[in-house]
Amino acid sequence: MAETKTIAQPRPPEPDLEAAVSLPWHHRLNVLNVSLVVFLLMVLSSAGVLRGSGRDLDYFANTKRFLGNFFPPDFSVAGQTMIGLWETFQMAVMATAFAIILSIPIAIAGARTLSPAWLVFLARMLMNGIRTIPSLIWALIAVAVVGPNTLAGVIGLTFYSIGYLGKFFSDAFESVDVDVAKALRALGARTIQAFQYGLWPHAKPLVWSYSLWMLEYNIRSAAIIGYVGAGGVGLQLYTYQEYYQWNKFATVLLFILALVSILDFLGERIRKQIVPKAVGRQS
Amino acid sequence: MVALSQSAPPRTSDEPSHLAIEDLGFQRNGKWLFRHLTWRVPRGSIIAIVGPSGVGKSSLLSCLAGLVKPTEGKLTFCCNAGCFHDAPDYQKRVGIIFQNFLLAQNSSLLRNVTAGRLGRYPWWRTLIHMPRADKLEAVRLLIDLGLGDYVHRRAADISGGEQQRAAIARALFQEPELLLADEPVSNLDAYLCGRVLGILRQQAHEQKRTVMCVLHDAALVERFADYAISLDPMSPENWRVRKVNAAAA
Numbered sequence: 436m437a438e439t440k441t442i443a444q445p446r447p448p449e450p451d452l453e454a455a456v457s458l459p460w461h462h463r464l465n466v467l468n469v470s471l472v473v474f475l476l477m478v479l480s481s482a483g484v485l486r487g488s489g490r491d492l493d494y495f496a497n498t499k500r501f502l503g504n505f506f507p508p509d510f511s512v513a514g515q516t517m518i519g520l521w522e523t524f525q526m527a528v529m530a531t532a533f534a535i536i537l538s539i540p541i542a543i544a545g546a547r548t549l550s551p552a553w554l555v556f557l558a559r560m561l562m563n564g565i566r567t568i569p570s571l572i573w574a575l576i577a578v579a580v581v582g583p584n585t586l587a588g589v590i591g592l593t594f595y596s597i598g599y600l601g602k603f604f605s606d607a608f609e610s611v612d613v614d615v616a617k618a619l620r621a622l623g624a625r626t627i628q629a630f631q632y633g634l635w636p637h638a639k640p641l642v643w644s645y646s647l648w649m650l651e652y653n654i655r656s657a658a659i660i661g662y663v664g665a666g667g668v669g670l671q672l673y674t675y676q677e678y679y680q681w682n683k684f685a686t687v688l689l690f691i692l693a694l695v696s697i698l699d700f701l702g703e704r705i706r707k708q709i710v711p712k713a714v715g716r717q718s
Numbered sequence: 719m720v721a722l723s724q725s726a727p728p729r730t731s732d733e734p735s736h737l738a739i740e741d742l743g744f745q746r747n748g749k750w751l752f753r754h755l756t757w758r759v760p761r762g763s764i765i766a767i768v769g770p771s772g773v774g775k776s777s778l779l780s781c782l783a784g785l786v787k788p789t790e791g792k793l794t795f796c797c798n799a800g801c802f803h804d805a806p807d808y809q810k811r812v813g814i815i816f817q818n819f820l821l822a823q824n825s826s827l828l829r830n831v832t833a834g835r836l837g838r839y840p841w842w843r844t845l846i847h848m849p850r851a852d853k854l855e856a857v858r859l860l861i862d863l864g865l866g867d868y869v870h871r872r873a874a875d876i877s878g879g880e881q882q883r884a885a886i887a888r889a890l891f892q893e894p895e896l897l898l899a900d901e902p903v904s905n906l907d908a909y910l911c912g913r914v915l916g917i918l919r920q921q922a923h924e925q926k927r928t929v930m931c932v933l934h935d936a937a938l939v940e941r942f943a944d945y946a947i948s949l950d951p952m953s954p955e956n957w958r959v960r961k962v963n964a965a966a967a
Contacts, residue, residue: 614820615820619833621785621812622813622833622892623836623837623892624836624837625841628837631841631844631845632822632825636829637823637824639824
């Protein structure tokens, strides 16, 4: 009977679990973590702005006293507010309409899939420049040009909206597959026809969704730009604030809140219906 | 079936060629897919392009359509008016059925099909909608292809086979002189295959439209094609053109 021998196998070295489980600190230096740390440092270095006036104020009592002026709201100005709000609504609608029309060519120029690089650069620079200036400043410029009226509001909001809609529309055009439009070009369609029949049907739901969002946004903005004389309900707000008529001010705010809430609700419902249709990309 | 010589393309005096392919070659990623392809394509015939996957059938079709510049060789198109056009100048006279259909998914079938005739009109004529006569004709074509119930339905809401038929309808609606089809019946059942290829054959013979299509099914090639071009994956110069029995039918 053969004798069996057990040969001792050399044991593999024990893995260093401690070293394996921990990651060296410099391996965590990705953009996310670094920017997070930088932000935390910025927060710490900005704490000085929380000092306030330095006076011994009772913030709670101040808030209570100020907000107390709002109640009860004075509904005697409801009729006047409705007229102002309607004017604000009209300003926002007109500004959104003009902005949609003007944004589409700028957005086409700014879409990387549709335009040459130099034109994309110029269009994006233009849109960035427009976005940099707040709506209130645009309204101030417009008031200086056409005087303190609703036209100034429309002009101010139009320019402000072009910066945003141009960017959104560009992104919408870029998200759409251009192969259908190219196919139509191959079938003899002209460039405009290929865009209209091949690309636009896909981009349209997104473009309309962004436009509705802009309309909602413009109604909120239109209420404010009246402060610089650009018409609408903002002028009323400014007057009541100047004369410390806070209960009338509250009425206007309530009406704005009601209008914006209704439009938010409707806009969201419409967007929910139309945006899934934008997901009709070619496989 | 009759195999044709590569060196002597068929020329008959009573059958003027529609497309003259001269010494055509195409290279992709440094590899020749086909070379020295020379043939005078007879007007009003249906030609099957056959060969295994990846051999270059779709590339050949793209070259013929003028969508891709061939690496070498020349294409001369003789239009119905008797004028000669080099590639890609004849592109507007070519209809294409794309392998992945390329329909506007958010548009109705009617709008997709009528888009086949966009090239006939200036842009401002089609800005609001296509002419009514075109719409009526497009509906008739959709009904012929069994899509009568889906005229106003979005392309995204119908099946792959139905989309394929819509793509065929768009190409037919264009009434091109040369119709190029990349696997036009790949998603269709036997009945619809026969119906669609029957329509293409009818278009070729009655309307004198030359139809060139990539086909995988040998039985369909024998049944519907007049000629077959086969490409060889091993030797790019070993292409063959043969006359198919169906031509006699």
